[in-house]
Amino acid sequence: MKPVPFEYVAVKSVNEAITALEKYGDNTVIIAGGQSLMQEMNLRQARPSCLVDINGITDLDYIEETGDAIKIGALTRHRTVEKSEIVKRNCPLLQEAVTHIAHFQIRNRGTIGGSLRQNPPGAEYGVVARVLNAQFVIAGPDGKRVLSGEEFFVSHFKTAVKQNEIIVEIIFPKLTKDTGYGFLEVTRRHGHIPIVSAAATLQLNEDDTVKDAQVALGNVSPQGVPYKVQSVSQLIGKPFTQEILDQLANDIKNEVNPDPEADAKAGYTLQLSRIMGRRVSEISSAEYRKEASSVLSIRALQKAYQQIKGTFQ
């Protein structure tokens, strides 16, 4: 369990990082918290020729509040997000989601940018980013660009971030005070990578009909990206009743389309002695994930509803 030889460059600024990424060639990758990359390197599943260590770019470690958004620097640790008063006040859904990331020891090290860049199936930030329409600020040799979630996530373990680019910031819109939210996962054990993850937000009109409802799911799309549920829009304008939720549950089951074959293809890779190893933690059947998608979506919406009504326990 030792990595192949690699070069190592420690950088102090975003510009230095970009320069290093360009200088050391295609097989150069960024290391931030290292909570996935180090393991993959030790298993020889990942064999980068050069690591650019961005832990020295301390000005990428921040959480800031603007008028209608919070901005999180890409090097911010999960634990910092989890403990942040700004996040708690303005985007409690994100805070709730972060508590689901692995164990606190891992959250102390892992970074928001690293998790998003890796895009492993079901990962919490991606699901929240999709449900809230977060934006991703990416820096490269030609300056900065801003991507939506739809543009950012490409496929299993793949994003639109180019080899010579670095994520610098993620912008989450604030949740309004009247927004209910819920985040749920099915995991085989405490802190483990989810089989399915779900985030929901809900707003009600004064007459208790649904003003807005959003649901995003992790690990259910055949492309391996966080998935924004379409059929939830049917709630809008209608009262939040069991009957309509039952209908929605059914529709979500039909809407989502997990592809175990695509997952398996992305999920296996050669390691030591050319023995195949797995990168994806839970390859469950499509049937199960459809079922879980539906259950978690409804529960997350119900949780959001109870929050609005003050009945959430």
Add this chain to the structure above:
Amino acid sequence: MVTVKKGLGVSLKRKEDIRLLTGNGQFTDDIEKPGMLHLAIVRSPHAHARIVNIDASKAKKLPGVVAVLTGEEALQYSGPLVPTINIFNKVPEVYAIAYKKVRYVGEPVAVIAAEDRYIAEDAVDLIEVEYEVLPAVVTIEDALEPKALLYEEWGDNKQLESRTTIGDIDDAFANSEYVFEETITHNRYTGTPMESRVCIAEYNPGSKKMTVTCSTQAPSQVRTLIAQTLQMPEHNIRVIAPDVGGGYGTKLQANAEIIACIMARMLGKPVKWTEDRVENILTGVHSRDYTCTVKIGFDKDFRITGLQAKLIGNIGVDGTCHAPGTPALSVAGAYFPGPYKVPVYDVEIIGVVSNKAPYGAHRGYGKDIANYPIERMMDIAARKLGISPEELRRRNFIKKDEFPYQQISGPLYDSGDFDKLMDLVMDKIDYQNFKKKQLELRKQGKYIGLGIAAMLEPSGAAVFNGIFNGYQAATVRMTPEGHFQVLTSHQNIGQGVETTIPQVVSQVMDVDIDDIRFVYGDTDITPYGLGPFSSRGATYTVSAVYEAAKMLKEKLLKIAGYLLKEDPENLEMANGTVRVKGTTNPEAAISLKEIGNKVYLWPGPYATVPEGIDCNLEATYTWTSKVVKWEPDEHGRVNLYTTHPTGVFVALVEVDIKTGLVKVDKFVVSHDCGTIINPMIADGQIAGGIAHGIGGVLLEDLAYDSNGLMTNPDFQHYLCPTAMDVSDIETIHMQSPSPFTPLGTKGMGEGGTIPSPAAVANAVEDALSPFGVIVKDLPITPERVLEWIKQGEMQNVKS
């Protein structure tokens, strides 16, 4: 106030914990030797293939690589792996490094010695092996078909095949009021010790002495295996086991360790091999993986009329030479009747070989196989009979006054009281109240369940033919300052022996445990004997230590009598002195320190030791069990286990019927392991055992695809339970001392693991009884639970 720490039945804090918790432990991998080389192993990516060619030329050119060794080249230094154990099974010709053929993914094909592990692993990538791939035998069906033969010379894929019939089983079933049959399966899983295996081998070409430092449970046994496999004189081999980070049965062999020995012998330099976690899961010994068809008859009063079991175990490549796994199936055959009275018994056992990793020991060693199908069957039968699972068990329990009980399958059970154990646990749970709550919660869509499993833990195996034969020597020694050392080959693998063994000696000598040190882990120092396996510590080692301590005490009393001019019969030991019984007069007492000082130093032995007494202040006793019966009777029955802890385990679970997630809320355990040495350590053993049980039933699974590729060989994918996944555990102890050990103690390291999978599975079925769910293949994954609910609902609709 100074508290003296001594005696049995006291929860003394573990002496070893200060060292281990402050980072002062020393494990094999912590040890560095001057000029030491590091090994990495090229492993087979194929489950079954012929080795056509190995080209190591590129690897040999890599700077830092010192040597490359193939299986064929290794034949100059080593013979085939010798059997660890061989009872009624076929012994394959297999080698530490594959020769001609590979038979599982991960099997060693070549070994590299390099200046460091990084270079060694880089060299692994450079070795080109050409294989001719053969069909893979993965499942029991593949093996029986046979899809291919693992060992062509056998003609089939059966390593073990046996049948024992006592009474007329057909007649028994024909005359039964009720007969039930179920096929029950179990997943493959393993012990996952915190420390994987590590081995440092050093060979001195001048003295021809080999020193092997390794993470093993059994230094003496490993020494014997190395000597036989390398065909070296055993007296020239020294095995050292420093701190060992858990074993759970998985460190009772010398297979990969042989590789390090070969390399050291070949190079004349120290070499280290550190098994990484992938290697450990991929090739470390596996267990369980069986299908068992159980047929059971009951009379009109629900008493068992006959029991039939057909067990087919998927051994993997071998369970004899690589590791001692295969006889676990035979142990199951001896213990299917468990805590119950069975008048007629028929058991068939088949162990098939397949292209999976070797089969070895793992906490339970077949006693778990005996338990799971039967305890599952008791619940299934109870449901069909319409009585409570508690009552069905009570009707069939062996009664307290029937002990020692001669079980139909051969074993002699020493002591116990199952009815009392059931009372204790049921009182604690408040069963009626639970049932009421269960119904109420169901109305709210919440499904809780309660599962019972009775436990019988045969402990202290004495198996003929091999290195597990029930032999234990202990030496107790007094130092010049009146303190004690206890020397045995019983390795500390985390089970608390640095504390419990001194407690036994303190009971005899009446001294503080801090004045007693348990010495282990070096075959040049300790008497030959066996390590901890089969929960044998409190049966064998404790008994040997106790008897040796008594012998030494007797000698010390004689010497003290001589010095005090008193009849030794009138003397006693108290707080580190020998004194006239009951006296407080300092003139009528002599401290152990003074005795030690006088005998060893000032003036020396001539004036201080009475004639006829050997002045060496130590005693050695070798304990063997009087009840072990090795010679099979006409039915092939033997009695290999001396003591039998008992218990009743209850699991309380909650099942989310929408996601299929199972949460174990609590375990309530009544437990009886005879005389308890240290209750806190006993509780810890039970808790750790339950963690292994919860892992096996809910999470852990060594998953192979149809090509024989293991799909989850690391801890991200092979799911061990964390502390968060293990429930609260409440344990109630009772003590029925064993009549077969001098202190009444019984070994108890596996009892937690044995019944807990059945308890959880039964609880899940109880929770989901409205859906008529039957738990089938393990582990119980959320996905499977949803399937079972659907199947149950469909059944309900049909009926």
